[in-house]
Amino acid sequence: MESDKALLIIDMQKGSFTPKTPRFDAIGVINRINRLADIFRKEGFPVIFVQHDGNGTGEFEKNTLEWELLNELLIKPTDILLDKYANDVFYKSELQDKLAELGVQELVLTGCATDFCVESTVQSALTKDYEVTVVADGHTTGERPHLSAEKIIEHYNWVWQNMIPTNGKIKVVKYKTIIKTFGSNAQN
Numbered sequence: 304m305e306s307d308k309a310l311l312i313i314d315m316q317k318g319s320f321t322p323k324t325p326r327f328d329a330i331g332v333i334n335r336i337n338r339l340a341d342i343f344r345k346e347g348f349p350v351i352f353v354q355h356d357g358n359g360t361g362e363f364e365k366n367t368l369e370w371e372l373l374n375e376l377l378i379k380p381t382d383i384l385l386d387k388y389a390n391d392v393f394y395k396s397e398l399q400d401k402l403a404e405l406g407v408q409e410l411v412l413t414g415c416a417t418d419f420c421v422e423s424t425v426q427s428a429l430t431k432d433y434e435v436t437v438v439a440d441g442h443t444t445g446e447r448p449h450l451s452a453e454k455i456i457e458h459y460n461w462v463w464q465n466m467i468p469t470n471g472k473i474k475v476v477k478y479k480t481i482i483k484t485f486g487s488n489a490q491n
Contacts, residue, residue, distance in 0.1 A: 354387070
């Protein structure tokens with residue numbers, strides 16, 4: 304199946320959403336991801352869930368509870384599940400080969416954590432000349448010692464809007480604006 308865009312959902316795993324590691328607007332982000340995934344499926348675009356695999360580090364080890372995707376995510380058999388091994392989803396993963404196989408030129412990015420894996424993947428996708436759309440209210444992170452999660456998200460949305468891309472383009476767009484571009488299949 305050839306497609307020009309794909310929804311990339313990064314690290315929405317049980318180990319990142321615990322009482323010790325609360326995430327900003329987690330329920331809202333999960334709901335927006337689920338709605339976007341449904342719209343992408345209806346339009347025939349791939350939905351790709353990425354899971355961090357600790358690969359022997361003792362954290363997020365494959366097939367452990369913390370590695371599993373959140374129960375609240377609506378995952379379909381047609382969705383693609385890929386492992387990643389560093390903050391950058393592209394690093395030593397099958398992502399780029401899968402995107403080439405599917406003919407994907409535009410990535411719509413969501414997930415956790417804004418300031419680590421989402422940020423690294425945005426930067427990497429741009430250097431690979433993808434068109435990148437970050438869902439402004441479709442990514443989350445936790446509090447940091449020097450900055451609130453909400454301010455981190457605000458900061459990175461600003462950074463991404465003001466980056467100078469390579470051959471691709473980058474934009475940061477709110478969920479409601481994105482679904483409007485899909486027309487009748489988009490439901491709030």
